[in-house]
Amino acid sequence: MFNSRSGPRHAAVLAALVAGLTAGCAHAPIPKYVAPIGPQAQLVMRGAVQPGETYGVYLFQDPLHCTGLQQVGIGIANKDPESTTIRTGLSTAEVFMTKTNRSICRVRWSFEPVAGRKYLVSASSTPNGCKAQILDATDPHKIVREPSSRRRDIGNQLCVPWAQTTTVADAESRMQTATESDLPIGIAPPARSARTAPPVVEDDLADLKRK
Numbered sequence: 001m002f003n004s005r006s007g008p009r010h011a012a013v014l015a016a017l018v019a020g021l022t023a024g025c026a027h028a029p030i031p032k033y034v035a036p037i038g039p040q041a042q043l044v045m046r047g048a049v050q051p052g053e054t055y056g057v058y059l060f061q062d063p064l065h066c067t068g069l070q071q072v073g074i075g076i077a078n079k080d081p082e083s084t085t086i087r088t089g090l091s092t093a094e095v096f097m098t099k100t101n102r103s104i105c106r107v108r109w110s111f112e113p114v115a116g117r118k119y120l121v122s123a124s125s126t127p128n129g130c131k132a133q134i135l136d137a138t139d140p141h142k143i144v145r146e147p148s149s150r151r152r153d154i155g156n157q158l159c160v161p162w163a164q165t166t167t168v169a170d171a172e173s174r175m176q177t178a179t180e181s182d183l184p185i186g187i188a189p190p191a192r193s194a195r196t197a198p199p200v201v202e203d204d205l206a207d208l209k210r211k
Helices: 008-023 168-181
Strands: 002-005 040-048 054-062 067-076 084-087 091-098 104-111 118-126 129-136
Touching: 040 054, 040 067, 054 118, 067 084, 091 118, 091 129, 104 129
Parallel strands: 040 118
Antiparallel strands: 002 129, 040 084, 054 067, 054 091, 091 104, 118 129
8 A cells, every 4th residue: 555645735736626626616627537438347436534534536538648637536434436437458547635634635546457347446544644546356355456556646746657667566576576585595485476466454445345
């Protein structure tokens, strides 16, 4: 899981986006996402937020360059957005959260949905910001972090160039390789699939199983 702190520098920009959603006439509203006809995947959104906090999930028309924001769903405490269908292929999702102190937190992930599979966008409020991740929930008994996920906002960069990102699966593989290189000769490391992501334990989803 990855954390993002609430940033006052970004707050004004995202506050304007939120105001556009709520005020209507003050700012042009962000268009709603409409899944195209053709191969589709399912997207479920769950948030663990405090009363008075709001979280939103967006997808970009241009997922590579993070442009063309489209609203997928808005959730509050004890009320998540309805599940929807999304296009397959490269997608970039933005999860933002408005805190009770009016600060705003944002996390961006790119991933590659596959037709017929189910993905879960989870968002959680933290004392200093928020955390979000993309999960593959196709098998409800084995929910794992989506291996194709790539973090797109790092530090002050809102859309890190694709060549500078790494998938969760690649990062996990590199960690495993580094661990194996330190093992004493004669001890075989456990076999792992290249596409296997670390399973999500029960504690990770305790606040997300309301529906």
